[in-house]
Amino acid sequence: METNTDTPPQVIEKTLEEVTVRFAGDSGDGMQLTGSQFTKTTALVGNDLETFPDYPAEIRAPAGTLFGVSGFQISFASHDVYTPGDRADVLVAMNPAALKVNLNMLRPGGIIIANSDGFDAKNLRLAGYETNPLEDGSLKGYEVYSIPITKLTTTALEKLPLSMKEIVRSKNFFALGLMYWLFNRPLEPSLEWIKKKFAKNPDLQEANSIALKAGYNYGDITHIFTTRYRVEPAKLPAGKYRNVTGNEAMALGIVASCELSGLPGFLGSYPITPASDILHELSRYRRFNFRTFQAEDEIAGISSAIGAAFAGSLAFTTTSGPGVALKQEAIGLAVMVELPLVIINVQRGGPSTGLPTKTEQADLFQAILGRNGEAPVVVMAAKTPGDCFHSVIDASRIAVKYMTPVLLLSDGYIANGSEPWLIPDPESLSKIPVEFAKNPETFKPYSRNKFNARPWAIPGTPGLEHRVGGLEKKHITGNVSYDPVNHEFMCRLRREKIEGVVEDIPDQEVHGPESGDVLIVGWGGTFGALRQATEYLIEEGKSVAHAHIKYLYPFPRNLGEILSRYKTILVPELNLGQLSVLLQAHYLTPVESYNKIQGLPFTTTEIREKVNKLLAGK
Amino acid sequence: MTENEIATAETKKLTAKDFTSDQDVRWCPGCGDYSILAQVQRVLPTLGIPRENVVFVAGIGCSSRFPYYMNTYGFHGIHGRATAIASGIKVARPELSVWVATGDGDCLSIGGNHFVHLLRRNIDVNIILFNNRIYGLTKGQYSPTSEKGKITRSSPYGSIDNPVDPIQLALGSSGTFIARGIDRDPKQLQYVIERASGHKGTAFIEVYQNCNVFNDGAYAQYTDKEVKAEHVLTLEHGKPLIFGKNHDKGIRLNKFFRPEIVSLDQAGDEDIVVHDEKNKHLALVLAEMTDDPSLPTPFGVFYAVDKPTYEEEYVKQIEHAIETEGRGTLKDLLESGNTWEISDN
Numbered sequence: 001m002e003t004n005t006d007t008p009p010q011v012i013e014k015t016l017e018e019v020t021v022r023f024a025g026d027s028g029d030g031m032q033l034t035g036s037q038f039t040k041t042t043a044l045v046g047n048d049l050e051t052f053p054d055y056p057a058e059i060r061a062p063a064g065t066l067f068g069v070s071g072f073q074i075s076f077a078s079h080d081v082y083t084p085g086d087r088a089d090v091l092v093a094m095n096p097a098a099l100k101v102n103l104n105m106l107r108p109g110g111i112i113i114a115n116s117d118g119f120d121a122k123n124l125r126l127a128g129y130e131t132n133p134l135e136d137g138s139l140k141g142y143e144v145y146s147i148p149i150t151k152l153t154t155t156a157l158e159k160l161p162l163s164m165k166e167i168v169r170s171k172n173f174f175a176l177g178l179m180y181w182l183f184n185r186p187l188e189p190s191l192e193w194i195k196k197k198f199a200k201n202p203d204l205q206e207a208n209s210i211a212l213k214a215g216y217n218y219g220d221i222t223h224i225f226t227t228r229y230r231v232e233p234a235k236l237p238a239g240k241y242r243n244v245t246g247n248e249a250m251a252l253g254i255v256a257s258c259e260l261s262g263l264p265g266f267l268g269s270y271p272i273t274p275a276s277d278i279l280h281e282l283s284r285y286r287r288f289n290f291r292t293f294q295a296e297d298e299i300a301g302i303s304s305a306i307g308a309a310f311a312g313s314l315a316f317t318t319t320s321g322p323g324v325a326l327k328q329e330a331i332g333l334a335v336m337v338e339l340p341l342v343i344i345n346v347q348r349g350g351p352s353t354g355l356p357t358k359t360e361q362a363d364l365f366q367a368i369l370g371r372n373g374e375a376p377v378v379v380m381a382a383k384t385p386g387d388c389f390h391s392v393i394d395a396s397r398i399a400v401k402y403m404t405p406v407l408l409l410s411d412g413y414i415a416n417g418s419e420p421w422l423i424p425d426p427e428s429l430s431k432i433p434v435e436f437a438k439n440p441e442t443f444k445p446y447s448r449n450k451f452n453a454r455p456w457a458i459p460g461t462p463g464l465e466h467r468v469g470g471l472e473k474k475h476i477t478g479n480v481s482y483d484p485v486n487h488e489f490m491c492r493l494r495r496e497k498i499e500g501v502v503e504d505i506p507d508q509e510v511h512g513p514e515s516g517d518v519l520i521v522g523w524g525g526t527f528g529a530l531r532q533a534t535e536y537l538i539e540e541g542k543s544v545a546h547a548h549i550k551y552l553y554p555f556p557r558n559l560g561e562i563l564s565r566y567k568t569i570l571v572p573e574l575n576l577g578q579l580s581v582l583l584q585a586h587y588l589t590p591v592e593s594y595n596k597i598q599g600l601p602f603t604t605t606e607i608r609e610k611v612n613k614l615l616a617g618k
Numbered sequence: 619m620t621e622n623e624i625a626t627a628e629t630k631k632l633t634a635k636d637f638t639s640d641q642d643v644r645w646c647p648g649c650g651d652y653s654i655l656a657q658v659q660r661v662l663p664t665l666g667i668p669r670e671n672v673v674f675v676a677g678i679g680c681s682s683r684f685p686y687y688m689n690t691y692g693f694h695g696i697h698g699r700a701t702a703i704a705s706g707i708k709v710a711r712p713e714l715s716v717w718v719a720t721g722d723g724d725c726l727s728i729g730g731n732h733f734v735h736l737l738r739r740n741i742d743v744n745i746i747l748f749n750n751r752i753y754g755l756t757k758g759q760y761s762p763t764s765e766k767g768k769i770t771r772s773s774p775y776g777s778i779d780n781p782v783d784p785i786q787l788a789l790g791s792s793g794t795f796i797a798r799g800i801d802r803d804p805k806q807l808q809y810v811i812e813r814a815s816g817h818k819g820t821a822f823i824e825v826y827q828n829c830n831v832f833n834d835g836a837y838a839q840y841t842d843k844e845v846k847a848e849h850v851l852t853l854e855h856g857k858p859l860i861f862g863k864n865h866d867k868g869i870r871l872n873k874f875f876r877p878e879i880v881s882l883d884q885a886g887d888e889d890i891v892v893h894d895e896k897n898k899h900l901a902l903v904l905a906e907m908t909d910d911p912s913l914p915t916p917f918g919v920f921y922a923v924d925k926p927t928y929e930e931e932y933v934k935q936i937e938h939a940i941e942t943e944g945r946g947t948l949k950d951l952l953e954s955g956n957t958w959e960i961s962d963n
């Protein structure tokens with residue numbers, strides 16, 4: 001793994017294949033910004049990477065407290081990266097609370113870079129330390145660098161006409177600069193960014209630039225570090241790349257869907273963590289004739305989207321679990337009026353307000369079973385940040401073709417996590433065909449085509465005036481009907497239509513042997529951990545495969561057959577076993593549930609250990 | 619349609635019949651909803667709006683069945699959400715003429731939130747509130763506009779809820795067109811419907827509607843020939859506030875800005891308030907007179923002012939963005955932000 005290369009005398013340069021760094025500090029310390037800057041630069045250098053922002057629900061929790069700690073983890077490598085890393089190699093801790101909360105996420109022997117100025121009596125007390133861990137020898141198992149980051153920053157900036165408070169705030173850029181030196185990253189991308197970001201405030205612009213350079217130079221000049229690291233670019237497929245979070249990719253996919261269908265886009269949404277960034281991003285796309293409507297609540301969000309769909313827009317509504325609960329009645333309406341609509345649920349910890357900033361997968365039942373009456377909708381889940389882009393285009397395509405709501409699940413982990421993304425060639429994305437009804441001679445609001453879809457007739461079309469609504473519809477005419485036989489017929493027809501979507505769903509793929517001891521079956525944002533664990537297990541010679549399900553209702557046609565080829569089906573989920581129940585109900589095949597519900601993603605180690613236990617018959 | 623037929627359709631004068639759908643109307647015989655439907659069907663053909671550009675949206679309730687009876691585009695939504703659905707339609711397609719038919723429960727109870735926000739945004743939607751002061755469809759529970767003390771199936775000891783006044787709520791929500799009509803005065807109802815349609819921005823019409831099954835006679839004092847002249851104050855822009863069987867009473871404001879009745883032969887002309895639709899303070903005073911036993915209740919247009927509409931401002935932003943940043947393409951969408959190339963070797 002590690003090779004020495006020729007270096008100047010005091011500092012050795014080591015090449016590593018993969019490194020995981022965790023930045024941690026107070027919510028007000030700017031750790032998310034530091035992390036995302038480090039990410040951008042690392043992406044530009046050509047490493048593959050995954051990130052995991054881990055922050056508290058409070059915007060600015062009281063300084064120095066354990067619950068106010070904000071963390072950002074990034075794993076980057078010269079090979080493919082699937083997860084942000086189980087354990088960090090380097091922990092940057094801006095205060096004692098950050099150290100305390102994050103120490104268990106640092107590997108034994110890992111590097112700690114601590115801002116010694118943050119370790120004052122008050123902060124030590126707030127973090128519950130009786131003595132200073134930087135001095136009492138309790139960190140013996142680690143490589144500790146205790147650096148007065150605050151003081152070094154204030155010294156570097158003392159000539160600037162800024163308040164002490166403002167100067168101290170630049171310390172995260174000092175820390176960032178130091179990390180750039182340690183990992184051989186260029187300063188230019190962040191300097192560029194600072195220039196743009198603080199264009200209106202030249203003093204802050206200068207302060208942050210100086211702090212960044214001071215951090216870098218500190219590493220360069222002081223030789224406090226005897227080793228410096230190099231991580232070569234990864235061998236990613238050729239092409240143009242950018243870095244995306246899941247929420248960014250989702251927003252890009254939404255606009256792309258509109259461009260591919262030629263329909264004007266509409267988003268009805270109410271802010272909620274961790275989905276709000278999709279609304280933020282989309283509200284910038286006026287130049288694509290995309291309309292975002294920040295509604296008064298989630299119900300109005302989806303209701304306005306249904307209205308826009310009726311009027312001929314490609315309509316979306318974005319939210320998180322509690323918002324979906326509010327939207328369910330309206331989703332039922334969309335089922336009844338059979339209009340295209342994409343509902344995006346960026347899941348978070350529940351029930352109720354739960355863990356707003358933490359990830360979870362406990363809304364699968366709510367997605368598939370959550371409405372009154374027989375109200376089937378297509379349910380899909382994205383698996384990685386970049387996959388959000390392709391998933392939402394796919395969801396739009398299905399929604400329009402089948403005239404149905406489609407519920408697309410994301411989660412806090414992939415929504416906020418980021419990775420380098422191979423930008424698709426726009427020409428390679430297939431168009432979404434749309435056909436509006438035009439002919440008054442043949443128009444019947446609830447007639448069906450061969451996909452069981454009804455015609456989409458939009459206001460403004462002469463002779464096609466018709467009424468839709470939530471009352472049961474008479475087959476073909478769409479008039480209100482209380483006829484018992486018609487109701488059963490329509491319930492069956494609506495289900496048949498959704499089950500027919502299987503025709504548009506690719507067969508389920510399996511990674512690994514075609515049959516064997518264990519098949520790991522997952523869905524959504526656990527993809528990285530499951531895939532990485534599978535690869536390790538296969539390398540170890542174990543008979544283990546991985547199937548990651550994107551289409552959760554209906555399931556891919558061949559899924560049942562795949563399940564029958566393995567001795568044990570392991571279903572790891574960040575819930576108490578929802579996919580497990582659905583698989584068992586659907587295929588009458590026993591599965592082994594593996595559940596974690598801590599607001600945190602799976603680590604690859606957890607999955608490996610679980611599989612190894614299963615294989616050992618424990 | 620052939621081109622000829624389209625041409626005749628365009629030139630053909632529309633009538634109320636053109637706006638009547640083939641569905642049987644299912645309200646109880648004698649229900650005030652019939653009159654409201656008739657007045658809407660009478661006014662719409664005169665507006666010069668092509669039928670295919672008209673959309674009626676409703677929530678749930680007796681009154682919310684309205685769209686089924688109109689031969690236009692129609693959307694019978696879910697309880698309380700008509701205003702939100704209509705907002706989406708209008709923001710997506712500003713060229714459409716969008717109407718909401720809603721009940722006092724639908725609009726002010728379950729849908730109170732959306733009602734407030736539609737008004738405040740000033741989206742150009744026309745709302746007709748069928749206020750029968752009762753839940754009709756669910757068979758007679760008290761509603762948010764029912765008077766305190768009302769005995770209903772869900773309030774056998776008398777309701778202890780204080781009612782909300784829709785006109786005051788609309789004024790407080792920054793509504794830009796606010797009017798009141800009544801099922802039994804078709805002329806005035808037609809007038810306010812026409813005015814609402816012509817108003818740019820959200821137009822709100824409260825219609826007093828008799829539910830002869832669950833709340834019969836709720837508005838008798840405004841419809842009974844014997845007494846109505848003493849209880850009805852008809853608002854006309856620029857005209858003094860005069861009422862009474864012999865048109866011999868006027869409204870003036872005392873030094874506490876409270877309205878009081880004066881007999882015309884005692885008061886000078888300058889004492890009588892002249893109605894001004896653009897005066898919000900006056901509109902608030904007039905709204906307060908509703909159901910005050912010592913004063914007549916106003917009908918007609920309380921308030922009408924011009925303000926930019928939400929969708930107008932939206933389209934402006936879109937046009938500005940396209941003008942300054944250029945119409946976006948898929949390629950520049952995907953390649954926005956920091957990008958880098960990785961080559962084959």
Ligand SMILES: Cc1ncc(C[n+]2csc(CCOP(=O)(O)OP(=O)(O)O)c2C)c(N)n1
Pocket residue numbers: 678679680681682697720721722723724725748750752753754755756761
């Ligand atoms: C979510 C929901 N809650 C309750 C109902 C039952 N419901 C239907 S109409 C209605 C009240 C209707 O009253 P109003 O809006 O005044 O209309 P009216 O029938 O008086 O015209 C209620 C409570 C429903 N359909 N949906």
Ligand code: SF4
Pocket residue numbers: 644645646648649650651680681750754755828829830831832
């Ligand atoms: S119950 Fe009342 S409001 Fe409903 S249709 Fe009958 S009379 Fe009209």
Ligand SMILES: [Mg+2]
Pocket residue numbers: 679721722723748749750751752753754761
């Ligand atoms: Mg009512």
